[in-house]
Each structure stands twice: as structure tokens, then as C-alpha cells.
Amino acid sequence: MLHLTLFLAFAVVAVAGAVNLLAQRHPINSALSLIAVMAALAGEYLLLGAEFVAAIQVIVYAGAIMVLFVFVIMLLNAGVEERTNGSRVAIVFGIPGMLIGGVLVAWAVLRSSGGEQVAIGALPGPPAEIANLLFHEFLLPFEITSILILIAIMGAVVLASKPQAVQKRKEH
Amino acid sequence: MPIWLFIVVSVIKSIILLFILLTAVAYSVWLERKVVGHMQNRWGPTRVGPFGLLQPAADGLKFLFKEDLTPPHVYKPLYIAAPMIAVVFALTSISVIPFGNSVTIGGYSIPFQVTDVNTGLLLILGVTSIGVYGVALAGWSSNNKYSLLGGLRASAQMVSYEISLGLSLVGVLIMAGSFSLRQIVDAQAGHFWGFIPRWNIFHGQIIGFFCYLIAAYAETNRVPFDLPEAETELVAGYHTEYSAMKFAMFFMAEYANMITVACLATLLFLGGWRGPVFGPPILQAILPVFWFFVKVFCFMFVYIWVRGTLPRFRYDQLMAFGWKFLLPLAILNLIGTAVAVAW
Amino acid sequence: MVPLSYYLVLSGILFACGVTGFLIKRNIITIFMSIELMLNGVNLSFVAFAAHWHALAGQVFVFFVMVVAAAESAVGLAIIIAVFRARETLNADQLNLLKL
Numbered sequence: 001m002l003h004l005t006l007f008l009a010f011a012v013v014a015v016a017g018a019v020n021l022l023a024q025r026h027p028i029n030s031a032l033s034l035i036a037v038m039a040a041l042a043g044e045y046l047l048l049g050a051e052f053v054a055a056i057q058v059i060v061y062a063g064a065i066m067v068l069f070v071f072v073i074m075l076l077n078a079g080v081e082e083r084t085n086g087s088r089v090a091i092v093f094g095i096p097g098m099l100i101g102g103v104l105v106a107w108a109v110l111r112s113s114g115g116e117q118v119a120i121g122a123l124p125g126p127p128a129e130i131a132n133l134l135f136h137e138f139l140l141p142f143e144i145t146s147i148l149i150l151i152a153i154m155g156a157v158v159l160a161s162k163p164q165a166v167q168k169r170k171e172h
Numbered sequence: 173m174p175i176w177l178f179i180v181v182s183v184i185k186s187i188i189l190l191f192i193l194l195t196a197v198a199y200s201v202w203l204e205r206k207v208v209g210h211m212q213n214r215w216g217p218t219r220v221g222p223f224g225l226l227q228p229a230a231d232g233l234k235f236l237f238k239e240d241l242t243p244p245h246v247y248k249p250l251y252i253a254a255p256m257i258a259v260v261f262a263l264t265s266i267s268v269i270p271f272g273n274s275v276t277i278g279g280y281s282i283p284f285q286v287t288d289v290n291t292g293l294l295l296i297l298g299v300t301s302i303g304v305y306g307v308a309l310a311g312w313s314s315n316n317k318y319s320l321l322g323g324l325r326a327s328a329q330m331v332s333y334e335i336s337l338g339l340s341l342v343g344v345l346i347m348a349g350s351f352s353l354r355q356i357v358d359a360q361a362g363h364f365w366g367f368i369p370r371w372n373i374f375h376g377q378i379i380g381f382f383c384y385l386i387a388a389y390a391e392t393n394r395v396p397f398d399l400p401e402a403e404t405e406l407v408a409g410y411h412t413e414y415s416a417m418k419f420a421m422f423f424m425a426e427y428a429n430m431i432t433v434a435c436l437a438t439l440l441f442l443g444g445w446r447g448p449v450f451g452p453p454i455l456q457a458i459l460p461v462f463w464f465f466v467k468v469f470c471f472m473f474v475y476i477w478v479r480g481t482l483p484r485f486r487y488d489q490l491m492a493f494g495w496k497f498l499l500p501l502a503i504l505n506l507i508g509t510a511v512a513v514a515w
Numbered sequence: 516m517v518p519l520s521y522y523l524v525l526s527g528i529l530f531a532c533g534v535t536g537f538l539i540k541r542n543i544i545t546i547f548m549s550i551e552l553m554l555n556g557v558n559l560s561f562v563a564f565a566a567h568w569h570a571l572a573g574q575v576f577v578f579f580v581m582v583v584a585a586a587e588s589a590v591g592l593a594i595i596i597a598v599f600r601a602r603e604t605l606n607a608d609q610l611n612l613l614k615l
Contacts, residue, residue: 007517011525018532027544048566055294063301071327072592074312081542094538102531109523117516123566145582152586159593
């Protein structure tokens with residue numbers, strides 16, 4: 001009962017945040033509601049026992065990636081979103097389409113599941129065991145992601161640096 | 173322990189801790205003014221009470237009774253929420269910090285800690301990384317160019333230095349093999365050759381401590397990295413438009429963050445509450461807490477000392493230092509520790 | 516005890532909100548945030564399935580998704596900054612030319 005209550009509380013926060021992300025017209029409000037969604041999901045992970053994933057969710061997603069988003073919104077001084085013809089068409093077709101799709105998926109999931117239950121803290125994910133998996137079984141993907149990150153850093157630096165600076169670097 | 177007793181004890185502990193923390197915040201402001209004053213050949217606060225000891229109370233009263241101005245051009249919801257975000261997350265992170273061993277009252281062992289989480293360190297890192305939003309949103313919602321610049325600087329600086337901060341802690345984590353702050357302190361028990369304590373700072377983590385120290389100064393926006401509020405160029409940075417209690421909240425958040433950082437340094441590198449323990453049982457229960465506070469005080473003193481000594485960095489120097497010097501140094505420290513432990 | 520399907524439905528709702536945002540939003544930063552929302556929805560079902568099958572690999576997958584999301588957001592935001600410099604707009608409808 002406690003588990004269900006907590007699950008529903010976090011779920012309500014997550015869904016409200018997600019809907020608010022769509023409803024808000026200023027990007028910074030959308031970003032803040034996305035942070036609320038992420039915090040609520042961290043709570044859901046804790047309920048499932050995945051404490052390490054919950055901590056990483058808060059540190060990486062809410063604490064680093066979303067700070068980057070807020071930073072860019074502040075840097076570009078992004079204002080309120082304008083309504084154009086394209087956005088009206090998208091709203092008219094997008095929202096009903098997604099509602100139908102969502103209801104279909106939910107119906108399929110609820111129908112096909114055989115009533116499997118998940119207990120509170122079902123699978124504790126202690127950092128040591130996750131590290132064991134990561135550095136033995138998933139070592140190759142892990143190394144590949146590190147290369148991916150390196151490429152992403154270099155790409156970001158090249159893309160975001162001013163064009164004149166790039167020109168100067170070429171001349172030297 | 174029955175659940176109701178657990179809840180009652182937790183609530184009492186939280187209230188006591190909050191009281192101690194806020195008093196410590198108030199008196200670290202007093203300490204800073206006094207010490208910096210003496211370094212600059214001045215007296216610092218002297219008028220209110222002996223040695224100006226009642227100055228924090230006077231300041232608090234003044235903050236309460238000042239008019240709370242809200243400029244007309246601000247984005248109100250976030251303008252009001254920003255100082256609250258800053259202060260709430262600054263005060264939350266102290267909750268997993270252990271101040272000493274446990275005492276036994278009425279057959280129950282009660283630790284000097286609000287809650288013992290086995291991923292305590294991750295929790296502190298997570299909470300402090302959320303705290304950036306207070307500063308960033310304050311800068312943005314004030315709708316003022318100085319505030320915006322301060323907020324931008326703060327978010328860039330804090331995200332950059334958080335990486336070095338996290339990496340400098342990994343060395344300690346490898347040696348202790350746990351995220352629990354209590355177990356990290358327990359791993360530092362004992363002495364080398366009978367007299368040098370086996371604290372991490374004497375146990376090969378001197379470079380890690382150095383990285384942590386610098387990154388922590390940048391994380392808390394203190395001199396020499398106080399660019400988000402650099403008064404010579406940005407008026408007051410992100411809190412330019414704030415007054416009265418809202419300003420006081422940012423002030424409290426900054427000093428509470430300093431205290432958290434000092435506690436963390438004590439736990440991770442300086443052996444936590446370990447120190448010579450002697451005398452009757454009651455003294456033996458109190459002394460570890462005393463040693464903990466002495467170490468935290470020393471760390472805070474260094475903070476103030478640095479403020480009285482060093483000039484401010486330029487912004488490009490700050491970024492270059494963080495990415496080109498501190499980050500490689502922290503990675504080298506990590507590799508060195510890993511090799512030494514694996515040996 | 517909570518049925519596994521509840522977690523999946525929640526994850527589906529979040530994913531659907533992400534797709535909707537991707538379709539109806541016109542600001543590229545918000546569109547980008549909708550993608551992050553979709554990734555978050557998927558992560559939840561990974562963790563729920565991990566708990567259900569008692570396989571920690573599900574949690575490791577979440578770790579990988581986060582790493583990819585971090586890399587993606589770094590590059591994506593850099594692209595947004597570059598686009599804003601060239602066009603002075605963040606509206607996706609006005610970014611309809613292939614040349615500068």
C-alpha cells in the first residue's frame with residue numbers, strides 16, 4: 001500500500017511535469033518542469049531499489065545536462081515561443097494523434113501483462129556490483145562510450161567557438 | 173527501535189542540527205569580518221556586544237525589518253523561488269554528514285547524524301549540483317545585465333569545477349571502498365609508526381586534497397573564484413536586484429555551502445572525528461565531536477585566510493585553470509591511486 | 516507491491532509526452548528537451564524491467580543511455596548556438612534554408 005502510494009505520488013509529479021513542459025511557452029519554464037520530471041523519476045528508481053541510478057540521475061541529468069540547457073537559454077536570451085502556421089497544424093494533428101497512440105500502447109501493455117508485481121526495493125543496485133558488470137561484461141561498450149564522449153567534447157568546442165577564432169586557428 | 177521513536181528522534185536531531193548550522197553560519201560571517209579586519213589592520217565589528225559578538229543578531233534583525241523590494245521588471249515566480257532553491261539545497265546537504273560516533277541513550281544507539289545513507293557522498297554531490305539553479309535562475313529572472321552575467325558565469329564555473337571536484341573524491345572512494353561517509357571515516361583509523369594519524373591526506377591523497385580544496389572554492393563562489401558576484405565589474409552579480417530576507421537567503425546559502433564543504437573535507441581527508449580520546453566516558457563521547465568541529469573550524473579559517481590574501485582570477489584564467497590544469501591533475505591522482513591500490 | 520505494467524504505462528506516458536512535444540513545439544531548445552524526456556521515459560522502463568527480471572544489466576543500460584544523452588546534449592546545444600549565431604532565431608519553422 002505504501003509502495004503504491006509513493007509510486008502514484010511520484011508518477012503524478014512526473015506526468016504533471018511532462019504535461020507542463022508541453023503547456024509552457026517559455027523555454028526556461030519547460031526546462032524547470034523537465035527537472036521536476038527527472039527528480040520524480042529519481043524517486044521512482046529509489047522505489048525500485050536502484051539507488052546508484054537514482055543518484056546518477058540527479059547528478060548527471062538534473063545537475064549537469066539541464067544546467068547546460070538553462071545556460072544556453074540564458075546565453076541566447078530565448079524568449080516566449082511564437083505561434084506560427086506550422087505550430088497550429090502540429091497542435092491540431094499532434095495532440096490527438098499522440099493521445100490515441102498513448103491509449104493504444106497503455107491498453108496493450110495492461111492487457112498483455114500477466115499481473116506481474118514488483119516489490120519495493122526489488123533489485124538493489126549497489127555501486128560495487130554495477131561497477132563489476134560495467135568493467136567486466138560491458139567493458140567494450142564502456143570504452144566506446146568514452147571515445148564517444150571525447151568526440152562530443154571536441155565537436156562541441158569546434159561548433160560553439162566563434163567563426164573568426166576558427167579562421168585564425170586555420171591561418172596559424 | 174520502534175518507528176514512532178525513530179521519527180521523533182530524527183525530528184529532534186534535524187531541529188538541533190538546523191539550529192547549530194544556522195548559528196554556525198551567522199558566526200562564520202562574524203569570524204570572517206573579524207579575521208579579514210585584523211589582516212587588513214582594522215578591528216572588524218566591535219560595537220555590538222563584547223568583540224562585536226552580537227553583530228550577527230543585529231544583522232539578522234536588520235535583514236528582517238528592511239523593506240523587501242521587488243523591482244518591476246523581474247520575472248516574479250522565479251525571482252521569488254531562486255533564493256529559496258539556493259538555501260533549501262544548501263541546508264539539505266548537511267543532513268547525511270556524521271559528526272561523531274554514536275551515543276547510547278536508553279538502550280538505543282543514536283548516531284551523531286540525521287540519517288546514515290549508504291550512498292551519502294553521492295547524495296551530497298547530487299544536492300549541491302541542484303543548488304546551481306538557485307544562482308542561475310536568480311541571475312536570469314532579475315532581468316538585469318549584471319545579474320545575467322553573474323548567473324551565466326556561476327553556472328559555467330560550477331559545472332566545470334564539479335567535474336574536478338568529483339574526480340578528486342574518487343581517490344578517497346577507491347581507498348575506502350564505500351560511498352558511506354561513516355565507512356570512509358572508519359577506513360582512516362589507526363596510525364603510521366605510532367604517531368602520524370592514518371588520515372587520507374597523509375595517506376597519499378595530498379594531491380586529491382589540493383584538487384578538492386581548489387574545486388570547492390570555485391563551487392562555493394569564494395575568493396579567488398568569486399566571479400559570479402565580482403563587485404568591481406558586476407555590481408553584485410546574481411544578487412544585484414535582491415534585498416532584505418531574499419538577499420539574506422543567498423548569504424546563508426553561501427555560508428552553509430562553505431560549512432558543508434568544510435565538513436566534507438574533514439570527513440574525506442582529515443580523518444573525520446578521529447583524534448586523541450581520553451578521560452571519563454562522558455568526555456570520551458564528547459571529544460570526537462569536539463575534534464570534528466576543530467577541524468571544520470581550521471578549514472573555515474583557511475577559507476577566510478585565502479580571501480584576505482589572494483586577488484580574483486580573470487574569467488578566461490578561471491576556465492583555463494579548471495580545464496587545463498585541475499582536471500588533468502585530478503585524473504592523474506585518480507590513476508596514481510588506482511595503480512597504488514591495485515599493487 | 517505495484518504491478519510492473521504501471522511502471523510501463525508511466526514510462527509510455529512520458530515517452531508520448533516527449534513525442535508530442537517534439538511535434539508541437541517550435542523552439543529548438545524545447546524540442547531538444549522533449550528528446551531528453553523520451554530518453555527518461557525509456558530509462559524508467561529499463562529500470563523496471565531490471566527489477567522484474569532481477570538483471571542488473573538493465574541498470575547498466577540506463578548508465579549508457581545517460582552517457583549518450585550527455586554527449587548528445589553537448590553537441591546539440593553547440594549546434595543550437597551555432598544556428599542562433601547564423602540566423603538569430605530559435606524557431607524551427609524559420610530554419611528552412613540549407614545555406615547560410
